[in-house]
Amino acid sequence: MELNPPLVTGGMTYADVTEKVAAITEQAPPKQWYVALGISMLLAGVLFASLGYLVTTGIGVWGNNSPVGWGWDITNFVWWIGIGHAGTLISAILFLFRQRWRTSINRAAEAMTLFAVACAGIYPLFHTGRPWRAAYWLFPMPNEALNMWQNFRSPLMWDVFAVSTYATVSALFWYVGLIPDLATLRDRAKTRIRQVIFGVMSFGWRGGARQWRHYELAYLLLAGLSTPLVLSVHSIVSFDFATSVIPGWHTTIFPPYFVAGAIFSGFAMVVTLMVTARYVYNLQNLITIKHLENMCKVMLATGMMVGFAYGTEFFIAWYSANPYERYAFVNRAFGPYWWAYWSMILCNVISPQFFWFKRFRTSIPVMFVLSIFINIGMWFERFVIIATSLHRDFLPSSWGYFSPTIIDISTFVGTMGLFMTLFLLFLRFLPAIAISEVKGVLHQQINEQKGVAH
Amino acid sequence: MATLDRILDRLPLPGFLKPAVTGAHYGVIGDFDTPEDLLRAIRTARTAGYTKLEAYTPFPIHGIDEALGEGRSPLGKIVIVCGLTGLTLAVLLQWWTGAVDYPLVIAGKPLFAFEPSVPIMFELSVLLSAFGAVLGMLALNKLPQYYHPAFNFTKWAGATNDRFLLAIEATDPKFDAAEAVAFLDAAGSRHSELVEA
Incomplete structure (x- = not known):
């Protein structure tokens, strides 16, 4: 057994790496790409129609009611934000830990982060009902309409700052990583228009040793800044719930539990997307089975953390001897939402157990199916936390039930369309694999092989 | 294409045109x-x-x-200055809006305290540091330079x-x-x- 199997296989040279990645952006895409883009754009159209209907009618078009004041909107918000977390984990945390296998998946994962955060942002923005006024409701912007300031002691304000900082820093990090590769595309350009577009986008990057010196430090600093940032974002999202007094929400376990769940669902989404892109664009030598296996291991580990958190929650509910807390959890598993709870357990706790076996970790169809299961499971987790904790208020007279409306469903499906549209455009027009970083890994690999030969 | 070239060449981008020096190396x-x-x-x-x-x-x-x-690279110094600026701004923002300009008692909580201010102090420090790292890198590298x-x-x-x-x-x-x-x-x-x- 090889301890460190090569991360770039098939005897590729530096020029092969450039060719393989850059060619995707230079040639006409495969037929499947047009089909996928067509479907995605159609769904994105459904999103815009749903949002247009919501804005012209009111947020009553969603199924939110009293007592379930937060329904699918916040569920989807937390789900999308969580998916984004894997991108930052791969680009920042694995970079600091010198995990070289991250290099061929980080670019696409970072793009996924940006698009997932964009989808997430739609929900709180449109939950205000009047998104054009959201700027001065959400941000400390002096204005004539309200003449007051936000309450910064509220976790909802922390959330605004956390999510908008996260979106901005992720975009900066992603773009800085793109600069050298955009310069590569510029120098390969066959037409003047491509040369100018990539020339402008790459800021005239030359790859001079003095430029790399500042660039590498900037990249390291951004990784160092993004690491605590990504941990803070889902912690702060969890504060929206944890700082309330609702049984089922008011728990200190939420921040780490949410972060683990975010990484779990994010890796599942990365696997879903990378397995597909790797197949369509023939990237088997760059995104090797080793990369995919490592991601399966991360899913196994974070899946176990999430499972452990489910157990801890139940234990603490019992141990607290608080009847409301105990009721909230028994109701969660055996109340009207039992189906959601057990779907969550099946998808999040049972399904990743297959990854204990190397046979399943290295099987593309198995990991593809399981990654979809995990995505579904993590959506159910957020739904379970939100809906089951709210639907039975302290007084039985104010008990209720949440059912989504058709607009809830079309908005959610629509965000998937928007996400896929953006991701497909990214795959088509920008280098989906970090060319310069893969070459750095290849250089190290060549030297190691030489060292063995001596 | 010739028209396009002329338009592109006239884009007001820094250093896009070759300076008119001949014979220099x-x-x-x-x-x-x-x-x-x-x-x-x-x-x-x-x-x-x-x-x-x-x-x-x-x-x-x-x-x-x-x-x-x-x-x-001196970039680290630029970033720490930006980060501390973000931290200071976050404290001033939350203190001035909440305790000075628009004091409103909510749930009997103090108008300003450090504990609930920590998340935004952290976020703004990171935000300004990240801008410092990227813009600082570009400035030190004299980019954009076409x-x-x-x-x-x-x-x-x-x-x-x-x-x-x-x-x-x-x-x-x-x-x-x-x-x-x-x-x-x-x-x-x-x-x-x-x-x-």
């Missing part, structure tokens, strides 16, 4: 096969007394700063693909075009040429 550029060959050439050139050197590579190469005699004489090297495209270039700049006191070409060829360059400014 940027220096001599040599083209090496591997990072190791490049590092060896840099060390030989420094020993030979050349001081104005620049390498162009498709990926960062470990040890090249030491070979070129470059110290640590025209640079190194692009005139006939085999420039290799610098962002699989070749490792070394330039001996014309500003070097020891610079002599013919000598520099001969020197780079002897150091293992596959193609060395005098490049226009």
Whole structure:
């Protein structure tokens, strides 16, 4: 057994790496790409129609009611934000830990982060009902309409700052990583228009040793800044719930539990997307089975953390001897939402157990199916936390039930369309694999092989 | 296409046009096969007394700063200043809006306290630090800069693909075009040429 199997296989040279990645952006895409883009754009159209209907009618078009004041909107918000977390984990945390296998998946994962955060942002923005006024409701912007300031002691304000900082820093990090590769595309350009577009986008990057010196430090600093940032974002999202007094929400376990769940669902989404892109664009030598296996291991580990958190929650509910807390959890598993709870357990706790076996970790169809299961499971987790904790208020007279409306469903499906549209455009027009970083890994690999030969 | 070219050439981008100098030279550029060959050439050139050197590579190469005699990038200092600015702004923002300009008692909580201010203090520090890191990097690298004489090297495209270039700049006191070409060829360059400014 090889301890460190090569991360770039098939005897590729530096020029092969450039060719393989850059060619995707230079040639006409495969037929499947047009089909996928067509479907995605159609769904994105459904999103815009749903949002247009919501804005012209009111947020009553969603199924939110009293007592379930937060329904699918916040569920989807937390789900999308969580998916984004894997991108930052791969680009920042694995970079600091010198995990070289991250290099061929980080670019696409970072793009996924940006698009997932964009989808997430739609929900709180449109939950205000009047998104054009959201700027001065959400941000400390002096204005004539309200003449007051936000309450910064509220976790909802922390959330605004956390999510908008996260979106901005992720975009900066992603773009800085793109600069050298955009310069590569510029120098390969066959037409003047491509040369100018990539020339402008790459800021005239030359790859001079003095430029790399500042660039590498900037990249390291951004990784160092993004690491605590990504941990803070889902912690702060969890504060929206944890700082309330609702049984089922008011728990200190939420921040780490949410972060683990975010990484779990994010890796599942990365696997879903990378397995597909790797197949369509023939990237088997760059995104090797080793990369995919490592991601399966991360899913196994974070899946176990999430499972452990489910157990801890139940234990603490019992141990607290608080009847409301105990009721909230028994109701969660055996109340009207039992189906959601057990779907969550099946998808999040049972399904990743297959990854204990190397046979399943290295099987593309198995990991593809399981990654979809995990995505579904993590959506159910957020739904379970939100809906089951709210639907039975302290007084039985104010008990209720949440059912989504058709607009809830079309908005959610629509965000998937928007996400896929953006991701497909990214795959088509920008280098989906970090060319310069893969070459750095290849250089190290060549030297190691030489060292063995001596 | 000709019209498009004219429009593109008139874009008001920094340094997009080639400056109208003729006869001036940027220096001599040599083209090496591997990072190791490049590092060896840099060390030989420094020993030979050349001081104005620049390498162009498709990926960062470990040890090249030491070979070129470059110290640590000052970017860290820029970032810490930006980060502390963000921290201060966050404290001032939350204190002034909540306790001075619009004091409103909510749930009997103090108008300003550090504990609930920590998340936004952290987020704004990170936000401004990240902008400091990116804009600082661009400023230190003098980017955007769309025209640079190194692009005139006939085999420039290799610098962002699989070749490792070394330039001996014309500003070097020891610079002599013919000598520099001969020197780079002897150091293992596959193609060395005098490049226009």
